Amino acid sequence: MESSLYVHIPFCIKKCLYCDFVSFPDREDMHRRYVDALLSEMALRGGKTLRTVYIGGGTPTCLEPGLLCRVLEGVDRCFDTSNCIEKTIEANPGTLSVGILETLKEGGINRLSIGLQSWHPEELKTLGRTHDRQTFVQSYKRARKLGFDNINIDLIFGIPGQTLQSWRKTLEAAADLAPEHISCYSLKIEEGTPFHSMIAGGALEEPDTDLDRDMYHYAVEYLEGRGYERYEISNFARKGRECVHNMVYWENRPYIGVGVAAHSYQDGMRMWNTPDLHRYCTLLDSGKLPVEGSEVISPETGMFETIFLRLRTRRGINFREFEQEFGTDIRKLYSEQIERLKKDGLIEMGQEGFWLTPRGIDLSNSVFVQFFIN
Secondary structure (H helix, E strand, O other), rough: EEEEEEEOOOOEEOOOOOOOOOOOEEOHHHHHHHHHHHHHHHHHHHHEEEEEEEEEOOOHHHHOOHHHHHHHHHHHHOOOOOOOOEEEEEEHHHOHHHHHHHHHOOOOOEEEEEEEOOHHHHHHHHOOOOOHHHHHOOOOOOOHHHOOOOOEEEEEEOOOOOOOHEEEHHHHHHHHHHOEEEEEEOOOOOOOOHHHHHHOOOOOOOOOOOHHHHHHHHHHHHHHHHOOOOEOEEEEEOOOOOOOHHHHHHHHOOOEEEEEEEEEEOOEEEEOOOOOHHHHHHHHHOOOOOEEEEEOOOOHHHHHHHHHHHEEEEOEEHHHHHHHHOOHHHHOHHHHHHHHHHOOOOEOOOOEEEEEEEHHOOOHHHHEEEEEEE
């Protein structure tokens, strides 16, 4: 059975002010030791046939080319990637040198995800980003010149101080570059981040919820007008250019995660690695897997997670597939909830399934909870 692989590279040049991912800035002293440990974990978990690979972070491309090459070679050595259809790596604009791009190309990477976030210098400064738009454009064009024909651009809306007009310009600038895929993420203020402390202390204005929704609705309308289909709440793609790896998550399919704090979902069990960088390396130095915890996913939990994840996609819930996976007709199991959601205009029903309406997307948490309380 095919699976998917997530590889976590937790290093970055500077941690953005909104970031709550497990990442470590200015730790070049740990790069080599971490890669050694990562390769050991791959060897212990390897053997699976992979359909997709996704290398995220942090900023994976802040590794020097030699170490990045070792990671890519390790994936191919420890897993069967002969039929792998998509290999993605995340990158920040300032890290995409010719040398790095050539290493990625030679290592089989066929999809780049580059974080622009905003077109405006003042918004990039607010976010704590290290690049400017000129660096982004140079990196993007360099990647195109070297033959990368599947590129995603990450954007953020709801930035403190951002206006609808400035968001429109960011969308326009991104679409004018004609990437195959654009991700538009609403800024979330997470506890433990500098943004959270700044807002709590009054140094930063909390994002306006109504403006956030106006920005999202404009993005959907504008990008669809530019030839991008919204296939998931936050993701837009040219036809046939949807991110195959991320669909694994949204369809609640099995995946393997390697690296510090990485999660795996296999055979009805979720496991997660230690978030402690030194402990991760020490455990693997001694030949032990760095698993910190695990949980068996009950059929009820698996069903709920599948519903709310698939409802994030434009396709939504397919009746036949759901019954094949869970042995029950969702229309009978949740008949009252489905009728109520239809009446409230939050879902739309077709012959093959149901999906969120635009209003349902705005109130998605209210929709999801209906299936949790059955």
